[in-house]
Amino acid sequence: MSGTVREQLLARAGDPGAGLLFEDAAWTWDEVVHASAVRAAVLAELLPHDGPPHVGLLLDNVPEFAFLLGGAALSGQVVVGLNTTRRGAALAADVRRSDTRLVLTDATYAGLLEDLRLDVPVLRVDSHVWADLLARHADASLPQASVTADDLLMLIFTSGTSGEPKAVNVTHEKVAHPGRFLSERFGLGPGDVAYLSMPLFHSNAVMAGWGPALASGATVALARRFSASGFLPDVRRHGATYATYVGKPLTYVLATPERDDDAENPLRLVFGNEANERDIDDFARRFGCVVVDSYSSTENAVIVQRVPGMPPGSLGRPVEGVAVLDPETRAEVPVAEFGPDGRLLNAEAATGEIVNTTGAGAFAGYYRDPDAEAERMRGGMYWSGDLAYRDAAGFLYFAGRTADWLRVDGENLAAAPIERVLLRHPDVAEAAVYAVPDHVGDLVAAAVTVRRPLGADALATFLATQPDLSPQAWPRFLRVLDELPRTATNKVLKRRLTADGVADAVPVPHP
Structure with missing residues (x-):
């Protein structure tokens, strides 16, 4: 090994097999x-x-x-x-x-x-x-x-x-091991072409793309940068059978005009993380491939596995040693309780931080940053900084980052469940929920990008039909943006949304 x-x-x-493709150039x-x-x-x-x-x-x-x-x-x-x-x-x-x-x-x-x-x-x-x-x-x-x-x-x-x-x-080891594991899991070999459009300065392209191709002898096809309109032409030109993503690339590709022949391409598998369920299903249908979305981070210290038949919206089932703990007491939080309408009844009590209770896992530390390492490794356990809750069957549900807590009417709320509700609206392409400071606590604000025009009244009518949205979680402000502020790896910069405030927002009628 x-x-x-x-x-x-x-x-x-x-090895005389194709090793690297870039635009019109090729290397064995x-x-x-x-x-x-x-x-x-x-x-x-x-x-x-x-x-x-x-x-x-x-x-x-x-x-x-x-x-x-x-x-x-x-x-x-x-x-x-x-x-x-x-x-x-x-x-x-x-x-x-x-x-x-x-x-x-x-x-x-x-x-x-x-x-x-x-x-x-x-x-x-x-x-x-x-x-x-x-x-x-x-x-x-x-x-x-x-x-x-x-x-x-x-x-x-x-x-x-x-x-x-x-x-x-x-x-x-952090590149060699996932290279071996993923190439075996997905059956990659010399006949496959791995399309890398995520930046090579980030872990997704290296650990989920370049590493598996190297380990298996598959071909690496590089895209200079990600392009939604260039994705399918590149896949066809290079004969790509495998591609990776992180964040919202599926959303962006799906926003390109649909054609009858979209599924006529060599792509069989797309692997990444942080896509929403609607985009996963729509992308797989439209392009005739399998999309596997996985919980992941650059630190790579927590493993949550997707399994067949897992509930909609779930991250999957954590491996042994991964738990959801209260950051204050370090005790395991209670199991999530759901009402007959699907509403999470004990959100504040059931939401905690995803923790590797056995140690650091694959986390090899931060370079010259002992304070940040100490923050991650508290009590000999790895604290991911990600919030979640778990159901009675043991499945985890992502609730946002630790910075995504909102305090509304004396209740702690997590942003991700509210975002999942907003993404059910057929006109909402992307959604980011964040806190707007109130006199006491916070108000909920939502920034969205849309497929078609969406007003506050129409959104309020839709929200009123969502039985699992609590009154405290109702967005009070709506901002419709051309694009959400993002990092180079497509993660939303919510601190920028908070800093921008709601001067360009419209109030959403509240029941």
């Missing part, structure tokens, strides 16, 4: 491994020898990113995935806190770095200097390196939806 990504790459050396796996060895040699020349061998990549999903990631895996170097949506002092802080010793970028993002004091070299991979370096090391052999499963391969920043992003330690 391969415990490192280095071993998995070495297993692809000499053997060529990918050699290109990776060349980049390892270049980085060995460029990186200082007196500190951590960390190289920051400020790039889209271009072949250089894949080759540099492979080179780091072969040689024991570490890729720092720099978020291409970060700007100014925030981007510079990411470079500093990750001990990045060299930043590689290209014409697309070089301008973001021009006025920043980074105190490290910046080199463009589309420059003649880079081309000369590659030519000088063109005959590089596979590097000799001692790499273990616990060694760092990447630093991947969290999305930062509830604060400053944290650099997650991504070891070789």
Whole structure:
């Protein structure tokens, strides 16, 4: 069993099968491994020898990113995935806190770095200097390196939806293991093509896309960036049988004009997390594939498994050791109680934080951030920061982030169940529920994007027909936006919605 990504790459050396596709270019796996060895040699020349061998990549999903990631895996170097949506002092802080010793970028993002004091070299991979370096090391052999499963391969920043992003330690095992597991689970092999449109600086593309393709010998097809209109043409052009997503890409693809031949494509499986049930079903029907949505995070410390016949809206059933605990008492919360109309009767008591009570799981810590690690690892247990409740059969239901608590009329409410109600409306494409401060406690506000015009009166009429919506959970304000503020990995920035207030909102009639 391969415990490192280095071993998995070495297993692809000499493989004549298709390894990488990008636009109109193609490389065999053997060529990918050699290109990776060349980049390892270049980085060995460029990186200082007196500190951590960390190289920051400020790039889209271009072949250089894949080759540099492979080179780091072969040689024991570490890729720092720099978020291409970060700007100014925030981007510079990411470079500093990750001990990045060299930043590689290209014409697309070089301008973001021009006025920043980074105190490290910046080199463009589309420059003649880079081309000369590659030519000088063109005959590089596979590097000799001692790499273990616990060694760092990447630093991947969290999305930062509830604060400053944290650099997650991504070891070789954190990529090699899910690569093996997912490729076996989904039956991926050399005949498959994995389409990667999520950014390579994030865990989804690396752990759920690149890793399984590498482990199984499937082909990686890179999209420079995600494009809703370009998704299906890319799938057809590359013959993609497998694709990944995180957040709302399914919603965006479904918003493109439907055609009679949409299901005429090679796609058989789409895997990701945070899609809503309606989009999962609609996407599978429209494009003739299976969509598997899974609870996940970059830290990868909590496992909740989807099983056949699970209730609508459920995340699945947690593995042994995963529980829902009260953050204050650290006791397990009561089982959720539902009325005959489906309404959650004991929401405040039954909602708690998802916790790995056995320890850290696959969480390898945050880089140079002991305070953040201590916050995650309280009492020897991993606290996910995600809220949930569980039914009598043991199924978990996502209730939002710990920052998604709203205090309404003396009752704690979670945002996610209200969002699920809003998404039942046929005209609502996306929904984000957040708190608006009141004199005492909060009022519920909803920001939505819509398929067709939606007014406050029409929404109120719809909400009145939803038996499981409590009076306290009724949205008092409606904001219809062209798009919700999101991170680069499609997660909603609710703190920005809260900061924007409700000046552009309309009141929703309340019964």
